Amino acid sequence: MRPLRLAVMLEQALEVGGGFQQPLNDLLWLRDWATQSGNEIVVYSPYPKTLEILKEFGIEGRLRKFGVLDHVFLFLKYCGPFDLVQIALKLRSPFERALIRDGIDVVHFTSTSKRHLLLYELPFIITIFDGCHRDALEFPEVRTFGEFERREILFRLASTKAAAVIVNAPELIDDLCRRYAMERDRAVCIPFSPSTYVSQSTPEAAADAAVLAKYRLEPSYLFYPAQFWPHKNHMTLLAALANLRERGITERLVLCGSDRGGRNKINAAIRTYGLSDQISIIGFVDSAELGALYRGASALVMPSYFGPTNLPPLEAWAVGTPVIYPEAFKTQAGDAAILFDYDDPRSLADAIVDLRTDGTRERLRTAGQLRLAQFAQETEAGRLQFARHLVRLKHRLALTTR
Template identity: 40%
Template sequence: MKVGFFFNDPSPHSGGVFTYQQDIFRSFLELAAESHHEFHVICEHDKQEDFSALPGRPPNVHISALAAPEPPLTPRRRVVRFLRRVSGTGKRTFTKEKGPLISRPAAVLAGNQIEFTWSIGHYEHEAFDVPYITTVFDLQHRLQPWFPEVSQGGLWDIREEFFSRYVRRAAYVITGTEEGRREIKNFYRVPAKRIRVLPLPTPSFCFDPPETGNASRLQALGITGRYLYYPAQFWAHKNHANLLHALRLINDGETEPFQLALVGSDHGNIDHVRSLARTLGVDQQVLFLGFVTREDLTALYQGAFALTYASLFGPDNLPPLEAFALGCPVITSNYDGAHEQLEDAALFVDALAPESIAAAVRQLLQNPDLRQQMIEKGHIRARKWTATDYVREIFSILDEFEMVRRCWQ
């Protein structure tokens, strides 16, 4: 088949989405020659030269750019585009070709006779007549609609429109866990056989970390002793608030208090977190490190006493996998899907109960053997599923659908 591969090249500041998509794309380029399909990487017009110059691009991988957006935008379309960008659901822009108004993706698919498409993120398009794979990371607007990042300013309606349109009509929907499959089936009535579970792969950068220089990196970041670590952008659902309450309990009576290293970009909630840290009297122990380099990120994992992953959203998450691979014990919230994703390699807590988080930290503190066992289990879990495994499963799905697609021209 001729397969269109939508790759929207996210910013590093998007966090886990960037890590995941870059890893899948890199593995795709490495493995594409194993497949008999013809791939067209579909990118924005201004990215065509960058993609075309990729070293080692296999002969069955071509670069097909979308047409340049057509200015000017009407005020209404400018508002719609802004809201979609803020919500992370992609963007719609249109171009005229011989009269009718058609979408840029539809035009590039038709021009290259694409028979099937795959996107590794929430890439929105209007080319419904071409069968496609779409990916669902979470449906938290349905499960926890009270969080502002999935509800306020019309975001609930935008997310619902997106999933209703793209999930229901997809040939295959990819999700990371059986919990994710159940949610997609229950909320959008997609038949189970069209939902495929491909776990989030452990990021490849974690398997080959730098061997030296961590001490100086940590010192430069303000680390002065033992610390807990939480890489998470400052959304409300990341639950920094209850983690700060836990930190106060953990350090109560300790002669050597734990620091808490927080890494991530602000999405409107950091002022609240800073204010709460001052109110609780733990602001001197909390490091707000913002966006850090991958080298610093790795050093923080490797030096931490534990990852305290307090997020309330599931059904799967990347930071625990990164921690596993880099030898950092994991304490995690018991989000839906957590046990399935992380198996027995983590300590699970009620992240809305600060005393539960504090008890898990004390458990590792009082039992060094348990902490070492968690590190060893984490290493095993981290290597169970990689981006290579993920891409090969996608190729198997393409092979399967090829038998269907040959039924029409």
């Protein structure tokens, strides 16, 4: 039986943060799987910068951008009746034709890609990180100007047509089965893993100090790495700092991440609260600097509304940094975080105060290491399940005529 040729799509830009780092983790595992199992992977990305990053890991990727005709196909696909035309004429999108020319058997999307809508012949595997357009539809980034409807089309077709659906939490499987009638046995749960850049970074005092000096930071700050979206809930964090200052407590905060339209409002709130001397916004940082920034922090504080899982807590646990996290995501955190109500600034302020009580930091470090080890075991089990899916898929495709 000839090797399975698996296309791996990396469609998230580096600036997305965790949405880039987790697919990179998946790719590195798939590379090892392909080597050990005698199969092949071909990596595609629309971003030249991503291809340069892949070279650091010894991976040669191929540039595959969205062409004009692909956009036309996608627009018509959203319109619905175009399906009938494609079926009658057996039309393939330029995207799919290019993959077939490359000898691809299966396409693996490492994010919830709209490009799966362009596949009529090739089977595909899809990754779904969350269902937050349903869970927190108050936020414009998942609701306005057709975004909610677009996501519904993507999620409904992806979860029912994909040969396998990769998720990061069991509760997400329940949601997809309930909302979109996904077949449960097609789901594979592979928990998030810390970014390779963080988990493999080594604590070197001089190097860490150089990173902090670059951004004019002193150790023992609160750290929140997140893009500036409304759902990231920076505003509640700022209100919590203002509440603490009213109690006579001054905490320094470091924010990093790319601006997704929320930065101006955050800047205005900082001025209104009079927090300018407590807060450093250092923008998007190099991935290699994240380990030092986590190690320099007294705690990761993450008030995001989107879950059920997130990458930063795993990265903080990986370097021994305590975590302050929403109680809504207790399933991920377990006992390895101080929990708070993400709708209540006072609750978050109290959680920050709790961090300073005797023995708390040490307890959280130990609990974080145990939690990370548990997720590592679950990730290994999920990847073995995924490998079995790929073996079955390879066998079935060998029976087809293509």
